[in-house]
Amino acid sequence: xxxxxxxxxxxxxxxxxxxxxxxxxxxxxxxxxxxxxxxxxxxxxxxxxxxxxxxxxxxxxxxxxxxxxxxxxxxxxxxxxxxxxxxxxxxxxxxxxxxxxxxxxxxxxxxxxxxxxxxxxxxxxxxxxxxxxxxxxx
Amino acid sequence: xxxxxxxxxxxxxxxxxxxxxxxxxxxxxxxxxxxxxxxxxxxxxxxxxxxxxxxxxxxxxxxxxxxxxxxxxxxxxxxxxxxxxxxxxxxxxxxxxxxxxxxxxxxxxxxxxxx
Numbered sequence: 636x637x638x639x640x641x642x643x644x645x646x647x648x649x650x651x652x653x654x655x656x657x658x659x660x661x662x663x664x665x666x667x668x669x670x671x672x673x674x675x676x677x678x679x680x681x682x683x684x685x686x687x688x689x690x691x692x693x694x695x696x697x698x699x700x701x702x703x704x705x706x707x708x709x710x711x712x713x714x715x716x717x718x719x720x721x722x723x724x725x726x727x728x729x730x731x732x733x734x735x736x737x738x739x740x741x742x743x744x745x746x747x748x749x750x751x752x753x754x755x756x757x758x759x760x761x762x763x764x765x766x767x768x769x770x771x772x773x
Numbered sequence: 774x775x776x777x778x779x780x781x782x783x784x785x786x787x788x789x790x791x792x793x794x795x796x797x798x799x800x801x802x803x804x805x806x807x808x809x810x811x812x813x814x815x816x817x818x819x820x821x822x823x824x825x826x827x828x829x830x831x832x833x834x835x836x837x838x839x840x841x842x843x844x845x846x847x848x849x850x851x852x853x854x855x856x857x858x859x860x861x862x863x864x865x866x867x868x869x870x871x872x873x874x875x876x877x878x879x880x881x882x883x884x885x886x887x888x
Contacts, residue, residue, distance in 0.1 A: 647826070647827070647828060648826075648827050648852060650828055650831065651828060651831030651832075651834075651835065654831070654835055655831065655834060655835065658835060668816075672816075672835075672836070675835045676811050676812070676835065676836075679811060679831065679832075679835055680808065680811065683807075683808075683828075735807075735824065735826055735828070736805050736806050736807040736822075736824045736828075737807055737808070737828075739806040739807070739808045739809055740808075741806070741808035741809060741811075741812055742808055744812075745808055745811060745812045748812070
């Protein structure tokens with residue numbers, strides 16, 4: 636089963652829409668509440684990253700009986716130093732974004748904690764592709 | 774304790790989402806950093822914050838929080854309130870600042886032995 640969603644950069648009012656849809660779908664499929672929470676937390680953080688840093692992005696969600704794979708691919712500035720970006724507390728968010736309570740440097744760490752496999756590919760000046768896999772029966 | 778009971782006990786005003794006043798409170802969390810709440814708040818928590826924009830509802834909904842308490846008399850933005858109505862997750866407003874209302878919330882939940 637596959638679903639896709641588009642994300643506009645800079646539009647915070649719509650951040651969380653894909654997560655909310657995916658939550659509904661996984662609930663209908665009787666996926667356990669604890670797994671749903673992990674998937675939506677990870678996806679929400681990825682959505683916010685696209686809104687806060689990129690021009691636009693696309694979410695693709697692929698659901699199989701044993702796992703869900705979420706791919707978030709954006710066109711944006713890219714991440715020059717991924718290990719640094721993965722450090723809790725490190726953020727390049729603007730002051731305006733921080734004032735809204737984003738940019739705590741916890742987005743990528745939250746994504747790592749809430750997925751079984753996290754893969755980040757990024758090219759500076761082009762964009763970033765984040766792939767997250769979560770198993771239904773860990 | 775339900776959200777309704779908490780509202781009465783702490784003298785909070787209900788800004789939106791009154792349909793959800795029967796929700797059961799299991800605990801509380803105080804933070805203005807959205808990722809912190811996303812990572813650490815638990816289902817059924819009451820969330821104390823000064824943020825009023827729409828993303829607080831996305832978090833409350835994704836994390837199945839019981840209610841949001843805004844501090845210092847703040848009220849939700851229009852689209853935030855609309856989302857609260859739709860989700861049936863109440864947004865409450867406290868006159869007190871964060872430190873004080875968190876303390877009172879903790880006392881109230883402790884008396885019920887939920888924290």
